Amino acid sequence: MVNKDVVIVSAPNIAGERFMKLLKQRQIPFAAIVNNSAEYKRIAALGAEHIIVVNTTKEDSWLIPQIEVGKVFLFEKSLSLCCRYVQICRSWTSKPIYVITGSYNPRNVYKGLGVEYVIHSNAHDYAFLITDDLISKT
Numbered sequence: 001m002v003n004k005d006v007v008i009v010s011a012p013n014i015a016g017e018r019f020m021k022l023l024k025q026r027q028i029p030f031a032a033i034v035n036n037s038a039e040y041k042r043i044a045a046l047g048a049e050h051i052i053v054v055n056t057t058k059e060d061s062w063l064i065p066q067i068e069v070g071k072v073f074l075f076e077k078s079l080s081l082c083c084r085y086v087q088i089c090r091s092w093t094s095k096p097i098y099v100i101t102g103s104y105n106p107r108n109v110y111k112g113l114g115v116e117y118v119i120h121s122n123a124h125d126y127a128f129l130i131t132d133d134l135i136s137k138t
Contacts, residue, residue: 005070005095006031006050007134010085012039015100016075017046019126024048028134031067033085056084062091069093073129076101083113090114100126 007030011017023030024047031050032043043051055061069092076082076099089097096116107118119129 004068005029005134006067007070008033008052008072008089008092010034010074010082011043011046012077012081013075015102015123015126016073019073019075019100019129020046020048022127022130023134026130026135028130031065033089035081035084054085054088056081056088062088064092069095071095071134072097073126074099076103079103079109083109086110086113086115098129100129 007023007028009016009020009023009030010033011020020030020032031052032048033052033054034040034043035054035056040051040053052065072089072093072095074082074085074097082099086097086099090113097114098117098119099110099115100119100121102122104120110118
């Protein structure tokens with residue numbers, strides 16, 4: 001059985017970048033989500049093949065991408081931007097959303113928006129997030 005879901009990743013920091021590289025190394029399909037051209041260029045330079053650009057201020061522009069959206073991994077740099085990404089991505093999938101943060105923002109903020117897992121950590125290795133259900137089975 002082949003997993004056709006595409007993982008969505010917001011990678012505004014080193015931890016997110018390393019997670020994207022890990023997904024790429026393990027050949028797990030993913031798309032990065034960005035909200036401006038500078039972020040687009042930075043993520044494209046890291047080798048992301050699929051980048052979803054969203055206008056976080058215009059809710060009517062949050063169209064479901066033309067991919068099967070699976071799990072979502074949002075690496076927090078800004079509480080407000082991460083919350084906006086949660087709102088956007090929650091409408092795209094019923095699969096779990098993970099927020100990975102080094103801050104101690106209240107997890108209830110994220111939980112109230114529909115996040116299943118809030119991971120507080122300053123580590124830079126998140127290989128443990130790659131579970132068997134993400135790996136394509138041929």
